[in-house]
Amino acid sequence: MTQGTPIHADLDDEARRLLTEVQRRDLDARLIGGMAVRILAGERLHPAYDRRVQDLDFVLTRKHAREAERLLAEAGYVPEEMFNALNGHRRLLFHDEHHGRQIDVFVDTFEMCHTLPLAERLGTRPHTLPAAEVLMTKLQIVHLNAKDRGDLYALLHSHEVAEHDDDAVNAARIAELTSNDWGLQRTFELNLERLREGLGEQPLEAEDLRALAQRIDRLADAMEQAPKSRKWKLRAKVGDRKRWYEEPEEVDRQG
Numbered sequence: 001m002t003q004g005t006p007i008h009a010d011l012d013d014e015a016r017r018l019l020t021e022v023q024r025r026d027l028d029a030r031l032i033g034g035m036a037v038r039i040l041a042g043e044r045l046h047p048a049y050d051r052r053v054q055d056l057d058f059v060l061t062r063k064h065a066r067e068a069e070r071l072l073a074e075a076g077y078v079p080e081e082m083f084n085a086l087n088g089h090r091r092l093l094f095h096d097e098h099h100g101r102q103i104d105v106f107v108d109t110f111e112m113c114h115t116l117p118l119a120e121r122l123g124t125r126p127h128t129l130p131a132a133e134v135l136m137t138k139l140q141i142v143h144l145n146a147k148d149r150g151d152l153y154a155l156l157h158s159h160e161v162a163e164h165d166d167d168a169v170n171a172a173r174i175a176e177l178t179s180n181d182w183g184l185q186r187t188f189e190l191n192l193e194r195l196r197e198g199l200g201e202q203p204l205e206a207e208d209l210r211a212l213a214q215r216i217d218r219l220a221d222a223m224e225q226a227p228k229s230r231k232w233k234l235r236a237k238v239g240d241r242k243r244w245y246e247e248p249e250e251v252d253r254q255g
Contacts, residue, residue: 005098007076023037027064028122033057036128037151048203049154055102059118112248114140131159132170138187142208161218171222179226182235183244
């Protein structure tokens, strides 16, 4: 901790402090973002993808949003009052002014380039959302940067792709969402292709590269083979002629 604030200077310690308080208050709140990647990968996090996480991101249910606001205020965070007043039904921002960090809280859904229904999966595991959901929050980024690309490689390197959430990326869950949303599938496919094309640049052993390639292909195959809704088929006819994603609002943050 820094003198004058209860907030830990080390973000890993701070994440543990907040997660302990979330659990104590029995709140439906879980981490996403870079810290969630670190927790999910654990000891399997490859050194090539062990980056410095600078902010924390949470998802919670609307019914617990007010209690989460109290928790963060008591924990030493300053709310972004104007932003929260305008957007509190879907997103909240809080600042750690002593360390120049931010907490981003998504309420019920995750709305950036695409909208992901995350709250329904909050009870799947402790501390973080499941690997599939954390992966999707990165895969939905249309203009993928090096940091988010590294997080995607980290998750796919440390997790099998399977049909369940038990220490795996749940391809069935991903296909469930993309089978009703052509635009979401389009962005996912584009980013999986970018990951595939970038494999030759990764500082990994040949065996690890083969495993990553296989997992990328399994995800792409799961989406391709899933039965599509009428809504999906109608949107597919329009294709790339119409923009299929949103341009997310810019929020000053490091990620």
